[in-house]
Amino acid sequence: MSTIDYSEKIPNNVNLSEDRRLQRALEKWQPAFLGWWDQMGPESSSNHEVFLRTAIDVSAKGWAHFDMVKMPDYRWGIFLADKEKDRKIGFGNHMGQDVWQEVPGEYRSELRRLIVTQGDTEPASVEQQRYLGLSCPSNYDLRSLFQVNVEEGRHLWAMVYLLHAYFGRDGREEAEEMLLRHSGDVDKPRILEAFNVPTEDWLSFFMFTFFQDRDGKFQLTSLAESGFDPLSRSCRFMLTEEAHHMFVGESGVGRVVERSAQLSAEHDTLEVGRHGGIPLAMIQKWINFHFSICLDLFGQEKSTNAANFYSMGLKGRYNENKIEDDHLLNNDGFLVPDLQNGKVIMSEISALTAINERLRNDYRDDCQKGVDRWNRIIEKANVDFKLTLPHIAFNRNIGTFQDNDFDLEGNLISAEEFAANKDTWMPNSKDREFVKSLMQRVVEPGKMAGWIAPPSRGIQGKDIEYEYVILQ
Numbered sequence: 001m002s003t004i005d006y007s008e009k010i011p012n013n014v015n016l017s018e019d020r021r022l023q024r025a026l027e028k029w030q031p032a033f034l035g036w037w038d039q040m041g042p043e044s045s046s047n048h049e050v051f052l053r054t055a056i057d058v059s060a061k062g063w064a065h066f067d068m069v070k071m072p073d074y075r076w077g078i079f080l081a082d083k084e085k086d087r088k089i090g091f092g093n094h095m096g097q098d099v100w101q102e103v104p105g106e107y108r109s110e111l112r113r114l115i116v117t118q119g120d121t122e123p124a125s126v127e128q129q130r131y132l133g134l135s136c137p138s139n140y141d142l143r144s145l146f147q148v149n150v151e152e153g154r155h156l157w158a159m160v161y162l163l164h165a166y167f168g169r170d171g172r173e174e175a176e177e178m179l180l181r182h183s184g185d186v187d188k189p190r191i192l193e194a195f196n197v198p199t200e201d202w203l204s205f206f207m208f209t210f211f212q213d214r215d216g217k218f219q220l221t222s223l224a225e226s227g228f229d230p231l232s233r234s235c236r237f238m239l240t241e242e243a244h245h246m247f248v249g250e251s252g253v254g255r256v257v258e259r260s261a262q263l264s265a266e267h268d269t270l271e272v273g274r275h276g277g278i279p280l281a282m283i284q285k286w287i288n289f290h291f292s293i294c295l296d297l298f299g300q301e302k303s304t305n306a307a308n309f310y311s312m313g314l315k316g317r318y319n320e321n322k323i324e325d326d327h328l329l330n331n332d333g334f335l336v337p338d339l340q341n342g343k344v345i346m347s348e349i350s351a352l353t354a355i356n357e358r359l360r361n362d363y364r365d366d367c368q369k370g371v372d373r374w375n376r377i378i379e380k381a382n383v384d385f386k387l388t389l390p391h392i393a394f395n396r397n398i399g400t401f402q403d404n405d406f407d408l409e410g411n412l413i414s415a416e417e418f419a420a421n422k423d424t425w426m427p428n429s430k431d432r433e434f435v436k437s438l439m440q441r442v443v444e445p446g447k448m449a450g451w452i453a454p455p456s457r458g459i460q461g462k463d464i465e466y467e468y469v470i471l472q
C-alpha cells in the first residue's frame with residue numbers, strides 16, 4: 001500500500017486506477033494545475049535542472065529519492081500516510097468510535113471548508129514566492145526555494161484529491177477555484193490575509209518559511225487528528241514535507257543572523273548595512289511583522305466554529321493524544337487574553353471555545369524556541385543584541401486586539417502613537433528597499449551573497465559547492 005505507483009499519469013498510493021471516474025476527473029484537473037504552475041509558479045525556471053527530492057514511499061524511513069529534475073516534470077501526486085489499523089476518533093462527541101472513511105453527511109460543509117482553507121494556502125505561497133529565484137543568494141538556496149515550491153504544489157494536490165474523491169461536484173468546483181484565486185488579486189484573492197502579500201526578498205522568504213510554514217505545521221498537526229481518516233492520512237504525510245520547509249526557514253534566518261553578528265563583531269558596530277549585512281535590528285523588524293500577521297491565522301480567541309470542529313471530531317488540538325484530559329472539554333476552562341481597563345489580562349473561558357487560542361499558544365512557544373536558537377548564534381559571536389517575539393497584542397487584525405493599538409510589549413497606545421512608531425517597529429519602505437538592494441543573484445555553485453553565511457552542510461551528502469540547480 002505504501003509504495004507509490006509511478007507508472008501512472010498521476011503518481012499515487014491510493015489505487016487511483018481502480019476508480020476510473022475519479023482518475024479521469026483528476027486527469028482533467030492536472031493540465032489546469034500545470035498551466036497554473038507555468039503562469040504563476042517560479043519565474044523563468046522551467047528549463048532549470050534541479051536537484052529535487054521526490055517521494056517514493058510514505059513510510060517514515062527513506063521515502064525520498066533525489067535526482068536532477070526539471071520542475072514541470074516533477075511527479076506531483078497523491079500520497080497518503082498508511083492506514084492505521086483500528087484507528088478511533090480521539091476527541092469530541094464521537095470519541096472512541098471508528099474513524100470515518102467517508103465524509104459524515106452532517107459535517108460535510110464544515111469539512112469541506114477546513115480542506116479548502118488549508119488547500120488555498122498551498123498554491124498561494126508559490127505565487128507569493130514567484131520572483132525570488134531571480135535574486136537568490138546562492139545556488140544551494142535556489143534549490144531550497146524550488147523544493148519548497150514543488151512541495152507546496154503537491155500539498156495542493158493532497159487537498160484537491162480529497163475534494164475530488166469525497167465531495168462530488170462541489171468538491172470539483174472548489175478544486176477549480178483553487179487555481180482561479182490568486183495571491184494579492186483584487187477580485188479573487190487568496191482566503192487568508194497573510195497569503196496575499198508578496199514575498200519580495202529572501203529575508204522575507206526565510207521568515208515566511210519559519211513563521212507561515214510553521215502555522216502550516218500546527219494546522220496540519222491538528223487536522224492529522226481528524227476523525228475523517230483520509231484527511232488525517234493526507235496531513236500526516238504532508239507534515240513530513242513541511243518539516244523541510246521549516247528547516248529552510250530556521251536555518252535561513254539563522255544564517256542571516258550569523259552573518260550580521262559576524263559583521264557586527266568584526267566592525268564593532270550593529271550598523272552593518274554599510275558593510276553589506278542586514279543589521280540585527282532590521283531582522284527584528286521582519287520578525288515583528290511576520291509573527292504578528294501569522295498570529296492572526298489562528299483566528300479569534302473565542303470561537304464557536306473551532307469548538308464545533310472539535311466537538312464534531314474534525315479538527316483536534318496539537319498533539320491531542322498526548323494531552324491528559326477527557327478530550328471532550330465540556331467542563332474545562334482555558335485562559336485567554338482579554339482587554340480590561342486598558343490592560344491585557346487573562347480571563348478564563350470554556351476550553352472548547354478556546355481551541356484557537358490554545359493552538360496559537362503552542363505555535364508561539366515553538367516560535368520562541370527558534371528565536372532562542374538564533375540568539376545563541378548572536379551570543380557565540382559575542383555581540384550584545386537579543387531577538388525577541390513581540391507581544392501577542394502587537395499589530396493584530398483579528399480577535400480581541402484588533403480594534404486597538406499596542407506597542408511591542410503589549411501596552412495599549414493610541415492610534416497616533418502606533419502610526420508614529422510603526423516604521424521603527426516593522427519594515428518600512430526604506431528598509432525594504434535596502435534589503436532588496438542586497439538581493440543580487442548569486443548562482444555560481446559554492447558562492448554566497450555577502451549578507452548570508454553559508455549553510456553548515458549541503459543536501460543529501462553533497463558538498464555545499466555542488467551544482468544543485470543547473471540554470472538553462
Ligand SMILES: [Fe+2]
Nearest residue numbers: 122152155216
Ligand atoms: Fe504546504
Ligand SMILES: [Fe+2]
Nearest residue numbers: 213216242245
Ligand atoms: Fe510548507
